[in-house]
Amino acid sequence: MKRFITIMLTLQICLASFTVHAESINYYVIAKQAMPFQIISNNNQHTGMVSDIVSSVFAENYTVNYHTYPFNRMISELESGGEKNWVTYGSPNWGGVQAANLSDIPIYTVSHSILTHAKSDLVFRDFKDVNDKVFILLNGFDYPSLQPFIDSGEINELRVKDYAAAFRILDRMPQDAIFVEMTSRIKYNLKLLSKDLKDYKLQDFSAIIPGYPIYLALDPNMDSDIQKFINQQLLLLSNSGTLTKIINRYI
Template identity: 25%
Template sequence: MMILKIVKLVILFFAFFSTLVLSDSKTKLIIGYGDHDAAPYAIERAEQLYDGIIRDIITEISDELDISVSYIKTPRKRIERYLENNTIHLVLISNPAWLSNSEKLQWSDTLFIEKDKMVVRADNPKTYQQILDFRGMIIGTIRGYKYPTLQPFFDKKHFTRYDVSNLYVNLIRLELNRIDALVDADILINYQLKQVKNAEIFKVLALTVSQHKIQAALSPNAPITMVQFNQALKKLKDQGVIAAILRKYQIE
């Protein structure tokens, strides 16, 4: 009986060890995200990413590719460097126009379309039909972000850029009249205004500042290829998975 027990223990040990080896041998992809990825792109609990569009899409992609993933909180100003030196492998919510080293990175097919919108206070009686109508205003923006459509106007001092860390802070500043308007993605604005208790004091303007394709940025030496990523993405889009994730956050 003792020999039988020993044999069983040995079998269990090797089974457990084999599981660990297989787990460790799985390809691991490191995902970068940060405070600039406002909800519903990234939703944190106790400083850990636990929900949101980034996590949902990456979970589906990793299941398709049979890889493991980890998340590293990355300041916006370090994204280019971290991608280039492989500190992180992938940033999901991006666009070549936003990163200074875009030509050194690999870019995915389009995940979805994002539109930049302006928000003003609801008690603002003015009409805004074109960007020039914002002349003389202080515009709330996100630190480290590029706004190709607005930049020429910032350069010519038509209006002033005021950077903060995220959309929520800009909404507070707009409520307090510290800024005259804010610019951000429609996806983020729609979600945030569903969360705040004073949404009625804000007005989302019909004017679209710009629209852009959301694409994933992959580091030059990532452990997966862009072909693999795009194949998984196409399958998820064809199956309606990406659309379902967007609907989950009531933003499609």
Template identity: 45%
Template sequence: MKIKLLLFTVILHYVNQTWAGDVNYVVIKNQAQPFQIENDGKQHSGIVTDIVKEVFKNSDYQLTTHTFPFKRMISIMEEKKYKNWVTFGSPAWPGIQNENLSAVPIYSVKNIMLIKNPGFSYTKTSDLFGKTVILMDGFDYPGLEELIKQGKIKEIRVKDHSSAFKILDRPVMTKFTGFIELKVRVLYNLRKTKRNADNYQMVDVSSIANNYDIHLAYSNQIDENIQRFINDRLNIIKNNGKLSDIVSKYNK
């Protein structure tokens, strides 16, 4: 009797594990705020993180969060260390973060150029000729990079937003320097570094830095039941307004 009971327990555990499955949520360390906010690999929040938590809330899936520096994260995903990984991506990005995306976009990003007042006037691309743009290290700017290669625009690459703001705040840089970045990331990091947004201008640069949608990104080997579950849940939280509520919390 004990043997039968033990065998039944093992089978039940196996069935539960097979049904539930493990889902590995991958977070970029220190570079993806406010999409992914973490403190030394802990206390996870942010637009994407809150959406992922909402998707898996009260589900039978086991969600495990992993935090890596960006390049290490890409290597791990390409090495297929985790079968069922989830992070965020976009059809506008190169590489593995655009190969298998959620059916529903979770956020529409807008690129802006941040200029410290009094700054300079920008209405067309040629207004940047002879100027310097601050760009985030590791990010691609297809239309803009061609103008940089032609020598029409100069660039400064930085690893974080605080460094970009410090360059903009130098009086000698004000009249010929702009920081091109996603509006939501600029606003978040201005608040984080306790800077007054009224001291800056935000101008639309979509003509040289296209706006695009962000989706959840899946591994190419993800279990099809898990992917279907996530897509279904995304539709539900989109239709009931929860997705919009999460986004609004970080857009203030």
């Protein structure tokens, strides 16, 4: 009898494990604008800080389906429910669907900088040093710390579709324009576009946009066993130093 019970319990555990691992994970990727967090190569290979972490979390027994959209379209898809058991990245600072259900531990701490042309004589200390500048911002993204200044008209914003456009404007308006963006994204895209950092100046912008953590953002209706698995895997990756190694590939 004991042997029978043991066998049945083992079968139940195996079946439960199979049920969880049979699920597909739907990973949402921002097209073109999210490097180095999410990078898509010409042959449609997915790399980048977040993508490599997601691959490591689901390295075994799970199928990861990739869904790539422009930022605004991705948000619309997720707000309407998205595919079952979806994953992307987010932060409490962003609000909305990218903050509704986050992993237990953060995966990276974001800092922001302002990039100016090397010819600029700007030295940033506080807002009065930049309130007469044109703020170059990426189209589609929200900047909660800047929004009150934008709403009041204290900031003259110029939205661009990508980093190449931002760098071109700095080249054309060296004394009048500043590009506000995540430090890691600026550095990565300068390198990607064969730009020399010596031709620009990078200054810390944490006085206006303080650093904050980002997490894996999860489907609010995600299967509880899968969510538990994700958090367990992230903790293992953090404790083993793997998270740090992944981040260091790109910064």
